[in-house]
Amino acid sequence: MPIWSSLNRRMLIKGMAAVPALAVASRHARAAINGPIRLGALVPLTGAGGVWGPKMALVQKMVVDQVNAAGGIGGQHVEYYYEDDQTNPDAGVLATRKLIDVDHVVAIMGVWSSAVAAPTLPICWQNKVTMLAIASSDSLSALPHQGYFIRTNVDVLLQGQEIGKFAISQGAKNIFVLLAQTPFDIPMMKGLTGTVLAKGIKVGSLVYDSRKTSFRSEVDQALRASPDLILLGGYPQDNIVLLKDLYRAGYSGKIVGTGTGVTSQLIDGAGKDVVEGLYVVRPSPAVTSTAYHKLQKIVGMDTPDTSLCQCYDQANLALLSIALAGESSGTAIRDNIRKIGGPEGEPVDNAVDGLRLLAQGKKINYEGASGPCEFLPDGNVARAFFRTLRVSGGKLVNV
Numbered sequence: 001m002p003i004w005s006s007l008n009r010r011m012l013i014k015g016m017a018a019v020p021a022l023a024v025a026s027r028h029a030r031a032a033i034n035g036p037i038r039l040g041a042l043v044p045l046t047g048a049g050g051v052w053g054p055k056m057a058l059v060q061k062m063v064v065d066q067v068n069a070a071g072g073i074g075g076q077h078v079e080y081y082y083e084d085d086q087t088n089p090d091a092g093v094l095a096t097r098k099l100i101d102v103d104h105v106v107a108i109m110g111v112w113s114s115a116v117a118a119p120t121l122p123i124c125w126q127n128k129v130t131m132l133a134i135a136s137s138d139s140l141s142a143l144p145h146q147g148y149f150i151r152t153n154v155d156v157l158l159q160g161q162e163i164g165k166f167a168i169s170q171g172a173k174n175i176f177v178l179l180a181q182t183p184f185d186i187p188m189m190k191g192l193t194g195t196v197l198a199k200g201i202k203v204g205s206l207v208y209d210s211r212k213t214s215f216r217s218e219v220d221q222a223l224r225a226s227p228d229l230i231l232l233g234g235y236p237q238d239n240i241v242l243l244k245d246l247y248r249a250g251y252s253g254k255i256v257g258t259g260t261g262v263t264s265q266l267i268d269g270a271g272k273d274v275v276e277g278l279y280v281v282r283p284s285p286a287v288t289s290t291a292y293h294k295l296q297k298i299v300g301m302d303t304p305d306t307s308l309c310q311c312y313d314q315a316n317l318a319l320l321s322i323a324l325a326g327e328s329s330g331t332a333i334r335d336n337i338r339k340i341g342g343p344e345g346e347p348v349d350n351a352v353d354g355l356r357l358l359a360q361g362k363k364i365n366y367e368g369a370s371g372p373c374e375f376l377p378d379g380n381v382a383r384a385f386f387r388t389l390r391v392s393g394g395k396l397v398n399v
Contacts, residue, residue: 033074037328039064039318040081040105041311042095042120047087048210048235049112051265055299056110056311057082062298063315063351070352073323081105085116092116096123106322106330109314111135112307114183124148130330130337132314134307138187141378147334149379150317152310152370154283154386156184160191162386163256163281167192167229168199170254176227177205178218178242180234188233188258210238219245232257236266247274259283259306262389264396272394280396283371284387285309291349291369306370313368317341319351320366323358341366341373 041060044053064080072078081103083095092113099105100123107130111117114137121140124131125148133140134153141151167175175196179185185207193203204225208218219242222230230246230253232239239261246255257266259282267275285306286292295304295312304312318333320340325332340354345363348354354364366373374382388399 033076033322033326033328035076035328037073037076037078037319037322038081038103038105039078039315040083040099040103040108041110042083042085042092042099042108042116043110044087044112044116045084047085048237049087051236051263052112052305052307053084053110056112056307059295059299059308059311060109060315063312063319067319067351067355070355073319073355074326074328076328078319082110085111085113085120087113087116089115089119092120093123096120100124100127100129105129106328107132107318107333109318110311114140118183121145121149124330128330130318130333132318134310137183139183141380145379147377147379148330150314150334150337150375151379152313152317152368152373152381153306154384155380156187157191158384159258159281159283159386160188160193161195162191163188163231163258164192164195166256166279166281166388167196167201167231170229172196172201172229172254174202174225174227175204175229175231176222176225177203177231177233178215178222179205179207180210180238181207182210182234185233192231208234208238210234212238213241214245215242216245218242219249219251223249223251228253230255232261234261236261236263236269239266240269243270243274243278254279256281262391262396267391267394267396275391275394278391279399280389281386282306282389284385285369286367286371286385289349289367289369291367294349295369304369309369313366313370313373316351316354316368317366317373320348320354320358320364323351323355338375340364341368341375343374 043056064078068077085092109132111133114135117135125145130148132150136153136156138155138157256279262280321333321336322328324336345365348364357364372383389396390399
C-alpha cells in the first residue's frame, strides 16, 4: 500500500515539520561528523503544484528513514524538515528563511516552481546552502550561484527542443503556443523555434494570465492563425480551461502539453472526450534502472512520476555527498555531489548501499531513478531521457 494512502494532507502538514530518528552510531561512515545532519525541503503542498508536493516530501522522508534505520551517517542521525511554498514566491521566501535561520538546514531540496526558485536561490547561495531543484527555468542556472545550485530536472530549453522534434515528426506546418506567464516561457519558445523554424514551420504564440477563469479570447486568437498543432505551456488548472474552450470551438488539430501541464488530474478535470488524443512530451524517469524499481516498491506505485523520482534522487545524492566529505554542510554537498554521481565507481541506487561502499574506501556511481545524475558546472544535468505519451480512453499511454 502506498505510504500516502493512509495519510491525509492535514496529517502531513501537521506531522512532518521535523522528522528526526534515533541517533545511533553509524556502521557505514568514513569519519565522524560533528553536529546533526539537517536536510530541508521546499515543496508545494498547496497551490498549482499541490498535486505533487505531499508525495515528494514523503519520498524524501522515506530515504532519510532508511539511512537512520541503518545507523545514520558519521555517528549522526539525519533530521528532515520541510515547508510548504504554496507555489508562491512570497511564501517560498518566508519558508526558505525559516529552513535556513531556524532549522539550520544545509540543503533545500524539492524546489518545484521556477517562480519560487528564482527569489529563493540567492538566499541559499548567500548562506552556503545547496539547493537541489526540480524547477526548470533556464535562467536559474545562469545566476551567480557559486555552485550551490543542482537541478535534477531537464532545463526548459531542452524540453522546447524535444517538443519541436515531436512537431516535426507529426508533420506540423503551423504551430501556435499558448504559454502561461511564467519564468520558463521564453526558454521554451527559444528551444521550440530554434528546432522548427529551420524546417519552414510557422510559429505563433501568446502569453496569458493564468489567474483568469476563461481563456476563450486567447483560444479565438490562436484559432485565427489556423494552426495544425497547438502547444499548451501552462499548468493543469489553466490547461483544463483551455482544452474545454478548444473542444467547444471544434478544434480538430493536434494538441501537445508539457509534463507539468498534463496529469491524471487534468484528464479527470477536463473529461475523457475533451482530452482524447492529447499528447504530452516530457522528461522520462530512468524506467529500466534499479533505482526506479526500488522506488516503485517503496511507494507502491507502478509509474512514479518524474517529480517523485527526482526527490528520491536528491535525498540520496545529498546524503552520499555529506558522507563522502565527512562534513554536514552545503559546501560539502556542492563540492562532492559530482564525485558520487560521475561515471566512475561501483553503481549504487540508494544511500544505504552507497554508505557501505564509501566506508570500504570505494568509489561509487549513483545511478538514479530520474536519470544518470551527472551534473555540469552550471548545475544542469549532463544527460536526460524523454518520452511521448498520448491520452487514449482516459489514460496516458506511451507512444
